[in-house]
Amino acid sequence: MRFSETVFLAAAAAVGGVSGEPVLVERQSSSTVTVDLSKTYQTMDGFGFSVAFQRANLITNLSDKTKQRELLDLLFNRTSGAGFTILRVGIGSSPDSSSDHMNTFAPKNPGGPKAAPQYQWDGKDSGQLWVAQEAVNTYGVKGIYADAWSAPGYMKTNGQETNGGAICGVPGATCSSGDWRQAYADYLVAYVKFYRDAGVNVSHLGFLNEPEFSASYASMSSNGAQAADFIKVLYPTVQAAGLGNTTGIVCCDSEGWGNQVSMTNAIKSAGAESMLKAVTSHTYTGGPSGAMNTKVPVWLSEQCDLNGGWSTSWYGSGGAGEGLTWANNVYSAVVNNGVSGYVYWEGVQWPNPNTNEKLIKVDNRTNTYEVAKRLWALANWSRFVLPGAVRVGSSGGSGVKTAAFKNTDGSIAVVAISTGSSASNVNIKVSGATPAAVVAYVSDNTHNCEKTTASVAADGTISGSVAGRSITTFFVVPGPPAT
Ligand SMILES: *[C@@H]1O[C@H](CO)[C@@H](O)[C@H](O)[C@H]1NC(C)=O
Ligand SMILES: *[C@@H]1O[C@H](CO)[C@@H](O)[C@H](O)[C@H]1NC(C)=O
Ligand SMILES: *[C@@H]1O[C@H](CO)[C@@H](O)[C@H](O)[C@H]1NC(C)=O
Ligand SMILES: *[C@@H]1O[C@H](CO)[C@@H](O)[C@H](O)[C@H]1NC(C)=O
Ligand SMILES: *[C@@H]1O[C@H](CO)[C@@H](O)[C@H](O)[C@H]1NC(C)=O
Ligand SMILES: *[C@@H]1O[C@H](CO)[C@@H](O)[C@H](O)[C@H]1NC(C)=O
Numbered sequence: 001m002r003f004s005e006t007v008f009l010a011a012a013a014a015v016g017g018v019s020g021e022p023v024l025v026e027r028q029s030s031s032t033v034t035v036d037l038s039k040t041y042q043t044m045d046g047f048g049f050s051v052a053f054q055r056a057n058l059i060t061n062l063s064d065k066t067k068q069r070e071l072l073d074l075l076f077n078r079t080s081g082a083g084f085t086i087l088r089v090g091i092g093s094s095p096d097s098s099s100d101h102m103n104t105f106a107p108k109n110p111g112g113p114k115a116a117p118q119y120q121w122d123g124k125d126s127g128q129l130w131v132a133q134e135a136v137n138t139y140g141v142k143g144i145y146a147d148a149w150s151a152p153g154y155m156k157t158n159g160q161e162t163n164g165g166a167i168c169g170v171p172g173a174t175c176s177s178g179d180w181r182q183a184y185a186d187y188l189v190a191y192v193k194f195y196r197d198a199g200v201n202v203s204h205l206g207f208l209n210e211p212e213f214s215a216s217y218a219s220m221s222s223n224g225a226q227a228a229d230f231i232k233v234l235y236p237t238v239q240a241a242g243l244g245n246t247t248g249i250v251c252c253d254s255e256g257w258g259n260q261v262s263m264t265n266a267i268k269s270a271g272a273e274s275m276l277k278a279v280t281s282h283t284y285t286g287g288p289s290g291a292m293n294t295k296v297p298v299w300l301s302e303q304c305d306l307n308g309g310w311s312t313s314w315y316g317s318g319g320a321g322e323g324l325t326w327a328n329n330v331y332s333a334v335v336n337n338g339v340s341g342y343v344y345w346e347g348v349q350w351p352n353p354n355t356n357e358k359l360i361k362v363d364n365r366t367n368t369y370e371v372a373k374r375l376w377a378l379a380n381w382s383r384f385v386l387p388g389a390v391r392v393g394s395s396g397g398s399g400v401k402t403a404a405f406k407n408t409d410g411s412i413a414v415v416a417i418s419t420g421s422s423a424s425n426v427n428i429k430v431s432g433a434t435p436a437a438v439v440a441y442v443s444d445n446t447h448n449c450e451k452t453t454a455s456v457a458a459d460g461t462i463s464g465s466v467a468g469r470s471i472t473t474f475f476v477v478p479g480p481p482a483t
Contacts, residue, residue, distance in 0.1 A: 029425065030425040030463060031396065031397050031398040031399070031400075031426060031427070032397065032426070032427045032428075033394060033397035033400070033402050033416070033427070033428045034393075034394065034395050034396050034428075034431065035394045035404040035412065036431050036432065037393075037406055037412075037431065037432035038392075038393075038432055039392055040391070040393075041338065041390070041393075042334075042340050043340060043389070043391075044334075044340050044387060044391065044405065045085075045086065045143060045297055045299065046084070046086045046143045046341055046385075047084055047085060047086060047330070047343070047378055047381050048084045048086025048087055048143060048145070048341075048342075048343045048344070049088065049343060049344040049345070049359060050302065050343065050345055050346055051087065051128050051131050051346070052089060052090030052102060052126075052149075053100040053126075054097070054101070054102065054127060055349050055350075056128040056130070056131045058348045058350060058364055059071050059127070059130075059348060059362070060131060061364065062362070062364060063367065064367040067368075071348065071360065071369060072131075072134050072139075074375065075360075077139060078139075081375075082375050082378055082382050082383065083379065083382050084378070084382050085141055085143050085382060085386065085387050086141075086143035086144075086343055087131065087143065087145065088145040088147060088301065088302075088343050089132060089144070089145070089147070090128070090146075091104075091147060091148035091149075091188065091191050092104045092105070093148065094161060095152075095161075102126045102149075103126065104152045105119050105120055105121045105125075105191070106119050106187055107152065108120075109154035112177060112178055113155075113168075113177065113178045113179055113180045113182065113183040114178070117183065117187065117190070123198075125194075129200070132195065133198060133200055142201070142203060143203050143204070143387060144200055144202050144203050144204070145202075145203065145301070146191060146195070146202045146204070147205075147206035147207075147208075147250075147253060147301075148188065148207050148208070148220075149209040149210075149217075149218035149219060149220065150165075150209075150219055150220040151167055151180070151187070151207075151220060152187070153165075155167060155168060155180035155184050155187075156168060156180075157175055161219075162215070163214050164214030164219055166221050167184050167220065167222075167226075168180040169181040170230055171225055172226065173226065181229075182233055182237070184230070185233045185237040188205060188237075189237050189238060189241045189243065192205060192243055193241070193243075196243075201246045201247070202247050203248065203277075204277055205234075205238070205248065206249075206252075206253055206301075207234060208222050208227065208251060208252045208253055209253045210253060210254065210255040210282065210284075211227070211252055211259075212254060212256075212259045213255045222263075223263070224252075224263035224265065225266050225270060227251050227252050227266070227267060228266055228270035228271075228272040229270070231251060231267065231275050232270075232272055235249060248276070248278070249276055249277060250277055250278040250279070250280045251264075251276060251280065252279075252280065252281075253281065253301055253302065254281050254282060255282050255284050255285050256282065256284055256285030257286050257287055257288045257292075258285070260279065260280075260281035260292070261292060264292060264293070265293075268294070273294060273295060276296045277296065277297070278341060279292060279294050279296055279297070280299045280300075280301035280341075281298070281300060282300070282303065283300060283303055284306070288333065288336075290337060292337075292338070297340035297341065298337075298339050298340060299339065299340060299341030300342050300343065301341065302343060302344075303342070303344055303345060304344060304345035304346070304356060305325075305357075307355065308355065308356050309354055309355065310351075310354045310361060310372075312372045313373060314373040314376075314377075314444055315445060321356035322373065323372070323373030324373075324444075324469055324470075325377075326374045326377040327380065327381075327417050328417060330342055330377070331401065334391065335391075342381070344359060344378060347359050348360045348362045348369075349361065349362070350364070351363055359371070359372055359374055359375040360372065360375065376448045377443060379448075379449045380441065380471040380472070380473045381473075383441075384407075384475050385413050386407045386408070388408040389406060389407045389408065390405065391403065392404050392412075397416070397426050399420055399422065399423075399466070400417065400418055400419060400424050400466050401416070401417050401419055402415065402416045402417075403415045410477075410478055411476060411478070412433065413473055413474070413475055413476070414428055414474040414476065415471065415472075416471070417466075418466050418467065418469050418471075421468040422468045423467050424468075425463070426464060426465070426466060427461050427463050428462040428464070429460070430460065430462075430476065433460075434460040434479045435460050435462055435476045435477070435478055436456065436478060436479030437479075438462050438475065439454065439474075439475050440453065440454035440472055440473065440474045441472065441475070442471070443470060443471050443472075445469070447467075452464070452465070453465075462474060462476065
């Protein structure tokens with residue numbers, strides 16, 4: 001980076017310093033980023049994380065209530081935390097709550113698919129309901145994504161919730177006990193109603209998780225044709241329950257993108273695509289390589305670094321768990337692959353296993369926690385790119401890559417990530433709006449989404465700096481249209 005000139009400027013006018021005091025400005029050469037509001041891409045649903053497998057209990061059960069509030073603020077608060085807008089909860093299928101099992105509310109086989117179900121709602125849902133209520137009531141979260149890893153065992157070909165097995169009744173899956181498709185659809189809708197009655201609207205409902213992977217924990221197999229078949233049962237069930245305006249179906253949380261592409265294609269061939277609110281995929285066995293060919297929004301609904309040892313670092317060696325890596329992962333998903341929703345794996349987890357599966361490590365024995373910089377990387381997106389935001393054109397700028405979004409209230413978020421280790425001065429010109437005010441936030445080794453300086457000139461050009469190896473978000477409030 002060249003430091004061509006160092007000058008003193010009278011403060012506030014240019015850099016937002018304390019009025020009247022001289023401010024030392026290193027005037028570097030600036031490059032221009034152009035934001036084009038007339039060029040539009042996907043509409044965003046938001047950013048979030050999961051509390052499945054009883055991780056929610058680490059928040060819900062925490063005896064130190066001050067710490068409990070700190071954790072909720074870190075995750076959901078738009079001023080002091082990540083401001084996440086999507087919460088993924090697991091619909092349990094386990095007969096018990098031992099270990100990290102998510103218990104089902106229908107543990108008893110009522111005697112057949114046509115018999116009256118015997119639901120036993122415990123009002124806790126493995127600690128998830130309380131976290132969801134906090135998200136909704138305290139922080140205004142609207143994205144509640146409820147996902148089942150499996151149906152209860154007695155509804156499946158293998159008679160157990162683990163080790164794959166398909167829902168009895170879908171093509172190629174017949175059971176002597178009968179066709180359980182409607183019973184499973186009724187069960188999922190009952191879950192949505194239990195949540196609704198507790199004040200939480202489930203916005204997105206999933207009935208599969210990694211259906212191509214038969215796991216020793218809750219898991220259920222499905223190919224695309226089987227998923228499409230079940231969607232055609234679930235969709236009218238959701239509508240008939242009067243939930244159609246609130247709750248949409250998503251599919252299929254594949255373990256990897258390639259499988260999700262084939263399942264999506266099968267769902268389209270079967271004429272069930274229009275019954276979906278989103279297509280969801282994980283990236284463990286392969287990530288996206290271009291936008292998925294579907295009319296509905298695409299979510300990366302579970303991401304994390306499963307292998308690396310716990311790391312809170314922002315940047316060290318470009319490791320899989322580092323903050324800057326995640327700032328870039330989201331960029332790639334949203335800009336290169338048209339993703340509308342981005343959901344990390346666990347928000348919180350106990351110290352074991354000592355991996356980066358979580359954003360915050362919580363030790364409930366000592367009431368202590370540790371926040372990974374990944375949370376702040378996601379915060380730079382989540383706090384400013386709100387549900388309903390439309391991604392718009394952004395181009396230019398040297399030493400940075402950018403993504404721009406127009407929120408439903410007219411505010412504009414320009415997310416800039418350094419591509420190298422030096423700071424870059426940028427001018428941002430917004431075509432189609434006249435910025436009236438701008439606030440910039442930076443996350444890097446030493447800053448956690450903290451305010452930094454940026455200013456708007458009389459002609460509406462924004463100028464600011466993007467620190468080396470940082471993610472810096474410029475949040476722009478537009479003025480009246482230019483005349
Ligand atoms: C949370 O409390 C419930 C009882 O309400 C208990 O069953 C569960 O084991 C506790 N979990 C944790 C992680 O503390
Ligand atoms: C979010 O954090 C700010 C700053 O600490 C605090 O004033 C505010 O009350 C919090 N918001 C909510 C909804 O708790
Ligand atoms: C939940 O959905 C119902 C029906 O659409 C709506 O009336 C209610 O306001 C919603 N509640 C929240 C908290 O969004
Ligand atoms: C769903 O929305 C439509 C259109 O706004 C409305 O006519 C209908 O009554 C709503 N249904 C329910 C169950 O709220
Ligand atoms: C802490 O959490 C673990 C599991 O996450 C649970 O087994 C244990 O009972 C909890 N301990 C306390 C003191 O709540
Ligand atoms: C944005 O990311 C930076 C790291 O580059 C972090 O320091 C900062 O706190 C984040 N900003 C927000 C608003 O989360």
